[in-house]
Amino acid sequence: MIPYGKQDVSQADIDAVVEVLRSDFLTQGPKVPEFERKVAQHVGAKHGVAVNSATSALHIACKALGLGKGDWLWTTPITFVASANCGLYCGAQVDFVDIDPHTYNLSPKALESKLKKARLENRLPKVLVAVHLCGQPCDMEAIHRLSQQYGFRIIEDASHAIGGKYQGEFIGNGRYSDITVFSFHPVKIVTTAEGGMALTNDDELASRMDLLRSHGVTRDQNLMTHEPDGPWYYQQVELGFNYRMTELQAALGISQMDRLDTFVARRHELARRYDELLAGLPITTPWQHPDSYSGFHLYVIRLQLDVITKTHRQVFESLREQGIAVNVHYIPVHTQPYYQRMGFRQEEFPEAMRYYTEAVSLPLYQALGYGEQDIVVAKLREVLHDGN
Numbered sequence: 433m434i435p436y437g438k439q440d441v442s443q444a445d446i447d448a449v450v451e452v453l454r455s456d457f458l459t460q461g462p463k464v465p466e467f468e469r470k471v472a473q474h475v476g477a478k479h480g481v482a483v484n485s486a487t488s489a490l491h492i493a494c495k496a497l498g499l500g501k502g503d504w505l506w507t508t509p510i511t512f513v514a515s516a517n518c519g520l521y522c523g524a525q526v527d528f529v530d531i532d533p534h535t536y537n538l539s540p541k542a543l544e545s546k547l548k549k550a551r552l553e554n555r556l557p558k559v560l561v562a563v564h565l566c567g568q569p570c571d572m573e574a575i576h577r578l579s580q581q582y583g584f585r586i587i588e589d590a591s592h593a594i595g596g597k598y599q600g601e602f603i604g605n606g607r608y609s610d611i612t613v614f615s616f617h618p619v620k621i622v623t624t625a626e627g628g629m630a631l632t633n634d635d636e637l638a639s640r641m642d643l644l645r646s647h648g649v650t651r652d653q654n655l656m657t658h659e660p661d662g663p664w665y666y667q668q669v670e671l672g673f674n675y676r677m678t679e680l681q682a683a684l685g686i687s688q689m690d691r692l693d694t695f696v697a698r699r700h701e702l703a704r705r706y707d708e709l710l711a712g713l714p715i716t717t718p719w720q721h722p723d724s725y726s727g728f729h730l731y732v733i734r735l736q737l738d739v740i741t742k743t744h745r746q747v748f749e750s751l752r753e754q755g756i757a758v759n760v761h762y763i764p765v766h767t768q769p770y771y772q773r774m775g776f777r778q779e780e781f782p783e784a785m786r787y788y789t790e791a792v793s794l795p796l797y798q799a800l801g802y803g804e805q806d807i808v809v810a811k812l813r814e815v816l817h818d819g820n
């Protein structure tokens with residue numbers, strides 16, 4: 433079976449983790465801050481706050497921005513459920529904005545018309561989660577302009593996009609957002625097994641997220657309500673969580689970060705190769721906006737179902753039967769039963785629904801060989817032409 437994604441773990445990665453196992457700290461030691469500095473420096477952000485998942489990072493990002501009961505969080509329906517759930521964790525309500533048919537990212541045009549309507553109904557969002565689907569950045573300049581006009585805050589869910597660039601600058605530098613979140617799940621570009629990070633240039637937001645990831649407890653006298661009772665003293669000043677990353681995870685992340693640029697370059701090489709090899713087939717290959725240098729977490733094709741004699745499901749199943757572990761990213765979040773119970777109608781987001789009926793993620797990961805990629809292409813060609 434050729435998987436759709438797979439981690440790339442080197443001997444240096446293994447050695448780095450083993451070294452931590454032999455050290456004094458398995459958690460709350462020097463590796464986590466070192467990892468935070470390394471990622472923040474690489475992407476050009478002032479602060480990095482490492483946590484145990486991107487889901488946790490999204491949660492504390494929303495909380496740090498003050499999202500709560502009576503507020504709205506908006507995001508795209510074409511994402512993993514975590515991009516929306518973080519709003520519900522905070523007691524806020526969630527709504528969606530339809531996607532752009534070319535990039536499959538949240539459409540700034542759809543956003544603008546929804547904002548105009550929301551202003552009249554007095555239900556403007558407090559937070560927008562912009563998801564860089566497949567690693568291709570959203571139109572952040574347009575989204576940022578709308579945020580100034582309508583007064584909402586921006587979280588970039590860059591779970592797919594570490595190492596990618598927007599307008600020539602690394603995603604995560606925060607030029608057009610308040611907080612950017614990365615995921616280090618093994619299918620993503622860089623892994624810490626489980627893990628995530630929230631990046632920001634705002635000292636206040638960084639300090640709030642730092643508190644929230646560790647019980648809301650501080651040893652910093654400046655954050656306390658009175659002088660410490662003694663050298664043992666700490667204070668809980670917020671209701672936080674245990675979202676800490678371990679030293680083992682951070683060591684793996686530090687070692688992986690050394691190869692980030694080569695990881696992304698390799699993904700681009702494979703994507704370019706897919707573009708060439710798939711030319712002429714009844715599918716749409718991923719269009720790339722000239723402002724973007726994708727992280728290329730995913731390579732998603734769309735089936736031209738009016739030309740193909742098979743259904744989306746038949747193509748998917750045939751490829752799986754032939755040992756190609758294709759996938760679909762994503763089932764529109766608003767169609768999930770949990771969200772359906774909130775009253776979303778499927779037809780509210782027609783571009784997202786159309787995308788869902790056509791999208792297939794082909795295998796893409798650093799270690800994918802040309803030979804394996806050729807097999808994927810040959811099988812796809814066979815499946816698409818078979819019966820035509």
Ligand SMILES: *Cc1c(COP(=O)(O)O)cnc(C)c1O
Binds near residue numbers: 487512563615617
């Ligand atoms: C993977 C993913 C997440 C969640 O990441 P975890 O680290 O597994 O919590 C959130 N958003 C998107 C878009 C993702 O792909």
